[in-house]
Amino acid sequence: MQELLQQVLSGIASGGIYASLALALVLIYNAMGLVNFAQGEMAMFATFLAFTLLGRGVSYWVALPITIAIAFIGGIVIQRVVIRPVERAPVLTLVIVTLGLATLINGLAGFFFGYLQHPFPSPFSVETIDIFGAAASFQDLGVIGVSAVVLVLVYLLLQRTTLGLALRAAAHHPEASRLLGIRVSWMLALGWGLASAVGAVSGIMVAPILLLEPNMMQTVIIYAFAAAVLGGIESPLGAVIGGLIVGVTVNLAGAYLPGVGGDLQLAVAFAIIIAVLVVRPNGLLGRRAVRRA
Amino acid sequence: MSAGYGQTRVLHGVSMSVGDGDVVALLGANGAGKTTTLRAITGGVRWDGIINFGGRSLHRATTEAIVRLGIAHVPEGRGVLTELTVEENLRLGAYLRRDGNGIAKDYDRVFGYFPILRERRKLSASTLSGGEQQMLALARALLMRPKLLLLDEPSLGLAPLVVRSIFDIIRAVNESDHVAVLLVEQNARIALDLSSRAYVLEVGRVAVEGESANLKNQESVRRSYLGY
Numbered sequence: 001m002q003e004l005l006q007q008v009l010s011g012i013a014s015g016g017i018y019a020s021l022a023l024a025l026v027l028i029y030n031a032m033g034l035v036n037f038a039q040g041e042m043a044m045f046a047t048f049l050a051f052t053l054l055g056r057g058v059s060y061w062v063a064l065p066i067t068i069a070i071a072f073i074g075g076i077v078i079q080r081v082v083i084r085p086v087e088r089a090p091v092l093t094l095v096i097v098t099l100g101l102a103t104l105i106n107g108l109a110g111f112f113f114g115y116l117q118h119p120f121p122s123p124f125s126v127e128t129i130d131i132f133g134a135a136a137s138f139q140d141l142g143v144i145g146v147s148a149v150v151l152v153l154v155y156l157l158l159q160r161t162t163l164g165l166a167l168r169a170a171a172h173h174p175e176a177s178r179l180l181g182i183r184v185s186w187m188l189a190l191g192w193g194l195a196s197a198v199g200a201v202s203g204i205m206v207a208p209i210l211l212l213e214p215n216m217m218q219t220v221i222i223y224a225f226a227a228a229v230l231g232g233i234e235s236p237l238g239a240v241i242g243g244l245i246v247g248v249t250v251n252l253a254g255a256y257l258p259g260v261g262g263d264l265q266l267a268v269a270f271a272i273i274i275a276v277l278v279v280r281p282n283g284l285l286g287r288r289a290v291r292r293a
Numbered sequence: 294m295s296a297g298y299g300q301t302r303v304l305h306g307v308s309m310s311v312g313d314g315d316v317v318a319l320l321g322a323n324g325a326g327k328t329t330t331l332r333a334i335t336g337g338v339r340w341d342g343i344i345n346f347g348g349r350s351l352h353r354a355t356t357e358a359i360v361r362l363g364i365a366h367v368p369e370g371r372g373v374l375t376e377l378t379v380e381e382n383l384r385l386g387a388y389l390r391r392d393g394n395g396i397a398k399d400y401d402r403v404f405g406y407f408p409i410l411r412e413r414r415k416l417s418a419s420t421l422s423g424g425e426q427q428m429l430a431l432a433r434a435l436l437m438r439p440k441l442l443l444l445d446e447p448s449l450g451l452a453p454l455v456v457r458s459i460f461d462i463i464r465a466v467n468e469s470d471h472v473a474v475l476l477v478e479q480n481a482r483i484a485l486d487l488s489s490r491a492y493v494l495e496v497g498r499v500a501v502e503g504e505s506a507n508l509k510n511q512e513s514v515r516r517s518y519l520g521y
Contacts, residue, residue, distance in 0.1 A: 169385055173372075
């Protein structure tokens, strides 16, 4: 029982990381009707920037906000320079562009930072604390806490501020939003910045667990896809719930299903994606079709 | 001004004016270019020629910039943001404004015009009926405090009683706030009642223009262009 609780808790911790990256995917999906395949690589690159700052002796809690700020600006720049010229292109073109972007960022990371694996520091101690008899690590609790803060901040921004309202309006109804004076093009750029910043947090949170290297996010992004699809690719709240479910499920499957272990966990994520697409293509919280009869 | 979509020209040298505080009707059959005229004004379609607003050229201006000059456009299909709630739609009407007190007063005012919107303000705008969506679109446009209001077929698909009340409100706003209105309508009779002047478009050209009261009484104009 205690072991189960421990597994669930560490599943929630990974789930928080997947949720952040899934939220980043959802933000961009809503803005342009497209999954950003470069999201994971952008997060990885930001994590390398944090790693560089830490290597220069900057303290963790200073490096974190600096990295998030750089990721935010970087996201805006990428949207302006790479995405905007092809904004009106067919979806397939955009998919290829984001795939190309992923490859490019991956290559740049290898070029600048090398392909060696680096241990990434965690601000949270590896010691454990007793919760209902289960040994919860401060590492897991810290990751859960940071993810929760990020998700709540994004929620407040989107739902409680005028800027968030304009972001949502621009994403769903660009033409009508322009007629209200909203600078739609800038809102899309801000959406990319926001997604990039949220993604950077997921990279920094996952790096201590996985070891930092240019391909670090390639499994994480699959879990994030699974989370986003499970939650309903358009729903920010769905991404969070999906992330937690995927994190816990994958962790439990790895621990208890014979033969899954660490190696086949990724297959569980694919199984979730396929199952959702077959059984409930709109996901748990996909667009509710509230229409008058 | 001429305009079109891609290679297709829709407007061939249309010339018109709307005076300060005027209500002008833009009439004509389907495909005459009424909607395109409005879209050209707010930069939604490529055009050449001259469009001035308050002495400023709108040439090459973006839609956002034109709206900021004080033009509110209720487009074809109403432009209601169905992903958002009624209240969020209204808040976006005041998106460009910074005068908190004035906004609060204007909320009370539009809720006075359209009490149903106050009742439904927490609901998704997608749950509103066609008439309620038109009210929402109009209320949102009024919250923008425009100098010029562009209305594209506000009567479309609505029950006669609802049309009547919406037109009464347009008239009231025009009289109290001196807002100029350029009104595109298929329903010529009601549009001529409201407006002081009118233009009739025929395949991208102005076929007839004049005082609304005169046009209403000219049998030939009524028969040929207005269909009643």
